Amino acid sequence: MNIINFLRNAFAGRKLATVGFIWLCFILLAAIFAPLIAPFDPLEIDPVGRLAEPGLPNLFGTDHFGRDTFSRAIYGARMTVIIGVGSVVVALVCGGLIGMLSAYFTRLGHFLMRGVDVLMAFPALLMALVLITLLERSVFNTILVIGIVYATTTARILYGMTLKLKGEVFVDAAVCSGAGHSSILFRHILPNLVSPLLVQASFIFAFAQLQAAALDFLGLGLPPEVPSWGNMLSEERIYVTRAPWLLIYPGLLIVLSVFSMNLVGDALRDSIDPRFKDDIAGV
Amino acid sequence: MSDPLLRLVGLHTHFQTKGSGLFGKKKVIKAVNGVSFDIAPGEVLSLVGESGCGKSTVGRTLTHLEKATSGQAFFEGNDFLALTPSEFRPLRRDIQMIFQDPFASLNPRLKIEQTLAEPLFIHGLCKTWDEARVQIAATLELVGLDPKVMARHPHEFSGGQRQRIGIARVMILKPKLVIADEAVSALDVSIQAQVLNLIKKLQRDSGVSMLFISHDLGVVRHISDRVAVMFEGQIVEIGDKTQIFEAPQHEYTRKLLGSIPRISLGREVA
Amino acid sequence: MALLEVENLHIAVGSGGKLLPVVQGVSFCVDENETLGIVGESGCGKSLTSLAIMGLLGDSTVRITGGSIRFDGMDLLTLSAPERRAIMGNRMAMIFQEPMTSLNPVYRIGDQIAESIRQHQQISRSAARDRAVELLTLVRIPNPSERVDSFPHQMSGGQRQRVMIAMALSCDPKLLIADEPTTALDVTVQKEVLELMADLQDRMGTAIVLISHDLGVIAETCDKVAVMYRGKIAEAAATADLFAELAHPYTRGLLNSIPVVDRDVEWLEAIPGRVPTLEETLTGCAFHPRCALATDFCASRAPETSQFKPNHSVQCHFAGGSTT
Numbered sequence: 095m096n097i098i099n100f101l102r103n104a105f106a107g108r109k110l111a112t113v114g115f116i117w118l119c120f121i122l123l124a125a126i127f128a129p130l131i132a133p134f135d136p137l138e139i140d141p142v143g144r145l146a147e148p149g150l151p152n153l154f155g156t157d158h159f160g161r162d163t164f165s166r167a168i169y170g171a172r173m174t175v176i177i178g179v180g181s182v183v184v185a186l187v188c189g190g191l192i193g194m195l196s197a198y199f200t201r202l203g204h205f206l207m208r209g210v211d212v213l214m215a216f217p218a219l220l221m222a223l224v225l226i227t228l229l230e231r232s233v234f235n236t237i238l239v240i241g242i243v244y245a246t247t248t249a250r251i252l253y254g255m256t257l258k259l260k261g262e263v264f265v266d267a268a269v270c271s272g273a274g275h276s277s278i279l280f281r282h283i284l285p286n287l288v289s290p291l292l293v294q295a296s297f298i299f300a301f302a303q304l305q306a307a308a309l310d311f312l313g314l315g316l317p318p319e320v321p322s323w324g325n326m327l328s329e330e331r332i333y334v335t336r337a338p339w340l341l342i343y344p345g346l347l348i349v350l351s352v353f354s355m356n357l358v359g360d361a362l363r364d365s366i367d368p369r370f371k372d373d374i375a376g377v
Numbered sequence: 378m379s380d381p382l383l384r385l386v387g388l389h390t391h392f393q394t395k396g397s398g399l400f401g402k403k404k405v406i407k408a409v410n411g412v413s414f415d416i417a418p419g420e421v422l423s424l425v426g427e428s429g430c431g432k433s434t435v436g437r438t439l440t441h442l443e444k445a446t447s448g449q450a451f452f453e454g455n456d457f458l459a460l461t462p463s464e465f466r467p468l469r470r471d472i473q474m475i476f477q478d479p480f481a482s483l484n485p486r487l488k489i490e491q492t493l494a495e496p497l498f499i500h501g502l503c504k505t506w507d508e509a510r511v512q513i514a515a516t517l518e519l520v521g522l523d524p525k526v527m528a529r530h531p532h533e534f535s536g537g538q539r540q541r542i543g544i545a546r547v548m549i550l551k552p553k554l555v556i557a558d559e560a561v562s563a564l565d566v567s568i569q570a571q572v573l574n575l576i577k578k579l580q581r582d583s584g585v586s587m588l589f590i591s592h593d594l595g596v597v598r599h600i601s602d603r604v605a606v607m608f609e610g611q612i613v614e615i616g617d618k619t620q621i622f623e624a625p626q627h628e629y630t631r632k633l634l635g636s637i638p639r640i641s642l643g644r645e646v647a
Numbered sequence: 648m649a650l651l652e653v654e655n656l657h658i659a660v661g662s663g664g665k666l667l668p669v670v671q672g673v674s675f676c677v678d679e680n681e682t683l684g685i686v687g688e689s690g691c692g693k694s695l696t697s698l699a700i701m702g703l704l705g706d707s708t709v710r711i712t713g714g715s716i717r718f719d720g721m722d723l724l725t726l727s728a729p730e731r732r733a734i735m736g737n738r739m740a741m742i743f744q745e746p747m748t749s750l751n752p753v754y755r756i757g758d759q760i761a762e763s764i765r766q767h768q769q770i771s772r773s774a775a776r777d778r779a780v781e782l783l784t785l786v787r788i789p790n791p792s793e794r795v796d797s798f799p800h801q802m803s804g805g806q807r808q809r810v811m812i813a814m815a816l817s818c819d820p821k822l823l824i825a826d827e828p829t830t831a832l833d834v835t836v837q838k839e840v841l842e843l844m845a846d847l848q849d850r851m852g853t854a855i856v857l858i859s860h861d862l863g864v865i866a867e868t869c870d871k872v873a874v875m876y877r878g879k880i881a882e883a884a885a886t887a888d889l890f891a892e893l894a895h896p897y898t899r900g901l902l903n904s905i906p907v908v909d910r911d912v913e914w915l916e917a918i919p920g921r922v923p924t925l926e927e928t929l930t931g932c933a934f935h936p937r938c939a940l941a942t943d944f945c946a947s948r949a950p951e952t953s954q955f956k957p958n959h960s961v962q963c964h965f966a967g968g969s970t971t
Contacts (some may be wrong), residue, residue, distance in 0.1 A: 263481040270440050271496040271546065272469040281495075286488040427833035428804075453692050533920050566860065567689035569919035571902035577914070586937065592833070599906035624907060636838040637908055638863035 100289070104365040110360035114354030121351055124168050125175040132165035136321040147339045154343045157330055167343055173322035174351065177237055180293045181302035184241020187332060188249025196249070197256035198279055206243065207253060213246045222305060226314045234313050240305050244298045259283045263309040283310060290364040295360055300355035307348050323348050382586045383439075383554055388412045388448035390431070390438045406641075410610030411448075416554070422585040423597040423618075424611040425633075426607035432590045435607075436556045437594060439588070440474045442463050452554070470500045474554040475576075477559035479539035483531040489542055490527035493517075497551050511612070516549040517542075521575060537568035541575065548579060555580075556588045559572035561596060573599060594637055598622055606630045649676035650719060651700070651822055652856045657713035658695050658704070658878075660925065667711065667925045670695055670876040673714075679821065680848065682855040684869030684886070684903075686862055690922055691875040698822050700856070701741050702731050719821065737767040740815035742808070744827035749811060750799040756810050757783075758796030764817045782813040786843060805836035812843065819851060819971060828860045841868050866890060874898045877922060877933040880952075884959035894961040897934050919927050932964070940965045 105112045110166035122129060130354065133151065140160030148155040165365030192210065222243050229235040259265065260283070268282050309315030310324025311331075318325060323344040328341035390409040415423045424432040428438035437441045437443045439450060442464065459466055476482040483492055485549065493510040496502075503509045526622040531539060540560070546553055548558040560576065561569045577600055580587055589599050597604055598618060605615040607627065614627040625631045658670035670692040673750055677683045687692045691722035699804035700725065705859050716723040718739065723731065738911060744750045751759060760782060770778070776795070783791035784811040789920050799807055808828060815823055825844070848855055859865050865872055866886060873883040874895065882895035893899045903916035920937040923929055935941040945964055955961040 207628070233536070263476050263478055264484040265444055267476055267482045267543070267546070268476045268484070269442065270469060271550075272499040273495060274466075276501075277495075277499075280485050282484050283486075286484070427835065535873050535924075537921055565922070566862070567899055567918040568690060568921060570906070570915040571919070573906065573917055574917055593906075594834075594908045595906035597761045599912060619911075633833060634908060636834040638838075638841070638861070638867040639907075639909070640863055640866040640890060640902065640905075642902075 108357075108361050110117070111357040112287070114357035115361075117350060117354045118358065120174060121171050125169040126172075127189050128168045128172045132162075132163035132168040134165040135340045136161060137319065138162070144311050145333065145340075147337075149152055155337065155339045155341055157326070157337075163340060163343060166326060167323070169349060170189060170322040170326060170344065170347065171235075173316065173320060174306075174376065177240070177306045177322075178299040179301050180233075180237030181240040181306075182298050183299050184293060185244035185248050186235060186295060189245035190240065190287075192245070193249040193252030194256045194279060194283065194287075196255050197253045197260060200274070202314060203253070203324075204323040207249070210249045210253075214250065218243050218301075219306065219308060223312075223314065225334070226309060231315065231317050233316055233320065236309060239309075239358065240302045243305065245312060250296060251290075251294060252259040252287065256283055273358050277301055282323060283339040291364075293359055293362040293366055296355055297361035302357065303348060303355070310319045381451075382418045382453060383416040384449075384451040385415070385435075385439075386413050386449045386451075388435065388438065388450065389446040390434050390500075391446040392441055407610050409438065412610070412612055414605055414612065414615060416586050416588060418553075418586055419584045420603065421589055421601045423589040423591060423604045424607055425591055425594060425597045425604060427592060427633075430607040431610040432592075432607045433558055435623070436474065436588060436590050438560045439556060440472060442474075467500075469551040470496075470550050471552060471574035471631070473547040473555050475540075475543055475555060475557040475560040475640075476561050476636075477548050479536045479543060482543050483539055484530055487530075488527070489513075489517075489529055492531075492542070493527065493546055493549055496546065500550060512549060513545075516545045519548060519579070520545045521571075535568075536564055537572060540564060540572050542581070544572075544576065548626075549584070551583070552585060554586045554588065555589070557594070558590045560589070562591065562593065564643070569596075576600065593624075594633060608631065648720065651679045651856070652676045652699065652717040653714070655714040656696065656700055656716065657701060657710045657711065658692065659710055661708045662709065666710070667760065669709075669713075670699075670924065672877070673873075673875070673880055673882065675873050675880065677822070677854045677856055678761070679854050680852040681871070682831060682845075682848065682857055682869045683863035684872045685875060686865045686872060687856045687875035688860060688922055689900075690877070690925075692878040693875050694826055696875075697741070697826050697858050700738065701735060701824060703741075705788050733767075736763060736820075737818045737823045738820050740820040740826070741824040742811045742815050742824065743826050744830050750807060751861060752799050755796050755798055756802070760795075760810070760814050760817055763814050767818050778817070779813075781812070782817055782935070785816070785841075785847070786810070786813045788813075797838070801827060802866065803836075804830055808832060808836075808840055812840070816847065816851070816853075820853060822854045822856070824856045824858070825859070828857070829864065830859070830861070837864070844868070865942070874901070879933060879962060880960075881934070881963070882955075882959075882961045884956070888956060888959050892956070893958075894955040894959065894966040895934075895963050896940050896965070898939050900937070904940065932961075932962075 105115060112294055138161060139158065143156050143160045144158055146152050146156040152162050152164065153168060156162055181291050192206050196206045225239045225242065226235065229239070265278060265282055268278055306315055307324035307327065310322055311328045314327060316322050319328065326344040327341055334341055388409055389407065389411060390551060392406045392408055394404045412435055413423060424435060426432045438445050438641055446457045446579060448458065448578055449456045452472065457465060490510065490513055493513045497509050497512060503512060513527050517524045517527060522538065534542065535565065549607065563573050564572060589597065589600050601618050603616065604618050604621040605612045606621065606627065608629050613629050614625065615622065621630060627635060652947055653676070656670055656673045659666040659668050673696055675683060685696065687693045694739045695709065699711055704711065711724060721959055750756065757779045760779040764770065764775045779805060780791045780795050788794050788809055802810065829840050832840060832875065838940065841864065844855065846855065857865065857869055869886050871883070871885045873887050874881045874897065876897050876911060880891065881897050893902065900918035906912065906915060906919060923936065931946040932938050935945040938945065950962045950964045952960050952962050953966065955966045
């Protein structure tokens, strides 16, 4: 099954999810071409033009440093994509490996999965807070922390799915052909996990946004000078009555993006292998 | 009679089940409880019995898919039950298995050629894809499929065709012993007859030995030289096909034979 | 008039906007105290036919597109949902292939039987329970007064199928539809269940429609047989008449495909090819690509139902012709 057909099937007859998908494509384009689209440098301070109302030339107005909110929002999309993709990669690689290996090597699994269970006992945000206080504020560390938080749920989910696949007859058949462990894990089991992993990725992407925004808002996420939607909310929150647009635009962007990602995730989930539907219950 | 290809002596395969309740005692299920038989080169031995009698477990134990509890199994004189997975791997080429469910036994993500090439590469029977494709094409023709199908995925095939592919995966290694676990049970009658004829023909032509596991006495009579009847983990009767079907000794064999619905015809079928 | 009359039934499956015919003009009737066997391979439409009779084609992708089903004088296809419910499980009952999935695992079997009785009859809980014990005795479950409190997982496959039969018989139905009732069971258990069904029919006069892929089961238990192939009845007759002289080449092929236990056959005479899928459109007779007797005529014109012998109908241009 190729990707285009898969997407076409997933979105057929789902208008809202299609709109969400298109919105996400816009965000992605904005992130890639941010320097071309943004009319101003997002870090350029203009003490004269502070807290300007939305209009021309500042579409979304300016913040209390006189920085152009529209340009910062465009560059914020870039941070959104970087944080999202980064956390998804960390979560899927760490969680995926732990889950798959635990299911395949049962003895190792008893050990690893108990560890995962312990980590899962902490609320996601609390765990992120604990981890982040141990580290410096940086883009990389934010990605790492959010990735580790969602690696636990990914490990649980992949553990269950790998156990199911391990019992499939075609795995027995591969064993009888003489296939070794790595061949069975990566040639026979992993390719069958691709579509559920894709769905899982879309949910992690959405929740990573919320998590990152929350960390930013608490002043524990990205360094304050980095233009991200969470930072914009955090910095401008005291101007909510004087310049509400400073919070409305980034807030709307976060809400719309997370909502879109959830819609896309739902659409993908409904179109994958029915065997795995029960396993993916959101993050 | 020549030396047996496979000699099974006192095979036991037991499973532990979780006890009921929080502190329930673990129970031991004796799926295979002391089974012994020989298979001569070129011979087809059938294991027949009802569900839960342990016949499939015998096959799965012989291919190391289950761990034997005790007993010995000699293949060409060497005991292979206690071998480690890596020691057993070279032997897998000689001991192959055909599975029941043609829809589950092929990896849906792999093309037919990938599925069929895997055993060739693992056992070093060919080095390049070109060599592999030649062998795959020949084997597909052997099982009655167009070699062109090798570029397709399993979901494009019917149950009967998939079972032919499963047979091709086994025959491509030119094994000495094939274990067929309910190989035709999932197929419709008209397709079952085709596949059964194919298995019989391949067995005759290649002279491979076979352990044919089935619950269907008609199928067993059609394919085997000798028959072993299993009941509750043990063989209650073993003998030549004609003896088992024409003059069954054990009460359970007679009960099995008597339970089969029969068609009485007004005239002989052409 | 017969108890159940199915006439010219058409069922289609909707797929991608177009309707693919699955059952094409099936007609048969069953009388009281009579067993009709419908035999065919997977995809021939036999199970859909039975579900149509029970009104269980709830799925919007499967639709009845024509024909009528008359039960005891009523046209089932025009009844309202509540009217149908009053008949289902009461005067018409069904048993399915997989006895484990059709019983609710969290309720005791006695409660499940009692529940199905109380849906149709105004009797007290204790009376319903007594009736459940009575029914379990009827289907020969040992120690019925104790087993009535068992859960489904505590019983064997054969016992569960007996419980299903007990449940189906709880309201003395006039018609029992059994869809592959013994396919999941071992031969020895199958024999007992089939004997039980025949015995109960003798006592209660129930009409039975038995659906199976196993020609042997059909031959041993049914009064008449309908052989289905790709949505049509290829051949239908009283069991003895049918096996006395097989008229349709498909029936002969099916019979020759079965490896028998009573004699040695060197090679089975298999029917070549496979059943065409729903998407493949065929002109003429649906069996012609696999048929040894087929001519160009078979490929261009579909045969009508004709009388081969009295009460022995067949859809073939060369009915009774030899395959050799």
